[in-house]
Amino acid sequence: MAFISDTLARVKPSPTIAVTNKARELKAQGKDIIGLGAGEPDFDTPDNIKAAGKRAIDEGKTKYTAVDGIPELKEAISAKFARENGLTYKPNQITVGTGGKQTLYNALMATLNPGDEVIIPAPYWVSYPDMVLLAGGTPVPVECGLASNFKLTPAQLEAAITPKTKWFIFNSPSNPTGAAYSLSELKALTDVLLKHPQVWIMSDDMYEHLVFDDFKFVSPAEIEPRLYDRTLTCNGVSKAYAMTGWRIGYAAGPEALIKAMGTIQSQSTSNPCSVAQYAAVEALNGPQDFLAENKKTFQRRRDLVVSMLNQAKGIKCPRPEGAFYVYPDIAGCIGKTSEGGAKIASDEDFASALLEETGVAVVFGAAFGLSPNFRVSYATSDAALEEACRRIQTFCAGLR
Secondary structure, eight states: OOSSOGGGGGOOOOHHHHHHHHHHHHHHTTOOOEEOOOOSOSSOOOHHHHHHHHHHHHTTOOSOOOTTOOHHHHHHHHHHIIIIIOOOOOGGGEEEESSHHHHHHHHHHHHOOTTOEEEEEESOOTHHHHHHHHTTOEEEEEEOOGGGTTOOOHHHHHHHOOTTEEEEEEESSOTTTOOOOOHHHHHHHHHHHHTOTTOEEEEEOTTTTOBOTTOOOOOHHHHOGGGGGGEEEEEESTTTTTOGGGOOEEEEOOHHHHHHHHHHHHTTTOSOOHHHHHHHHHHHHSOOHHHHHHHHHHHHHHHHHHHHHTTSTTOBOOOOSBTTEEOOBOGGGTTEEOTTOOEEOSHHHHHHHHHHHHOEEOEEGGGGTOOSBEEEEOOSOHHHHHHHHHHHHHHHHTOO
């Protein structure tokens, strides 16, 4: 009898974390590494939010809290949804978890049975399929390539739905591509979903505040109120508020689902960190002016990276609408050999050779379900991005 669960054989460790760890190891060895793998802002948490966390410690707010969030935070989340999304959620329709990942995982664990299918547009965040597998469900990836700007079409969604479909995971703006769905594009998808009442929508809105130019963010339940009763709207403070390490995510949806998610959490982690919850209250209720400044910085970096990568031989880099990622196509590099003698037969080979020969760490596209590509996180300094892109240009120019 095997000691390790058979379930674990169905999943793999996060490739993004693996790349970040590898970059750290090489840096510790004294190598000149530029890490473009981590999906977290390089900004510090705003001072007012840090002060709220310190104040919570000083006031002794360091005990257990309600399993799925303190009342003050649920009220702040409810106000946020009303203010920014035109969505009404009562506190008993809201759950708070240890990061956005936990809320997604809790929902899948609370609802999936063997044979249940979950539609996931690819490229996707690396954790979606593995969380479905851990929960006993069947991920159904649907490839959305360069031709559609990495976005799912209504025809693709319709074709993927079967009587076994339980969830459709929707992420806009997207990790890893930065692609975001316009109002009309999302409405076309919700029109399809209205015809299939067995399908629930898990909307991962984590990058909501990071959209560029004149793009307007919309969420499924906001655009189609008839889907409100079968939509779980997920978000968190990690990306917009530069609070990745504070580990606070949240979700809102039908009361019965939220209660079931709370049951899962009560027997796993119990409550999120009390201090982080009070800091998150300040994040949502406090000044929001820095969001616009941060967005300007990210937009400038996006334009820099897109321009420089499109000057690299064999690379095509679309200009995304949001988040802080680009997802270049490297079909023009496949089948070649690097100056260091590495055979580039896949995007994993490309990323590996790039790291070994230039010191630039990126995540290969196969990890996100669509090849041949790689993901760049441009959540780092302009100087580091310029140097990294120059190294990528040199690397690509040397391919033969």
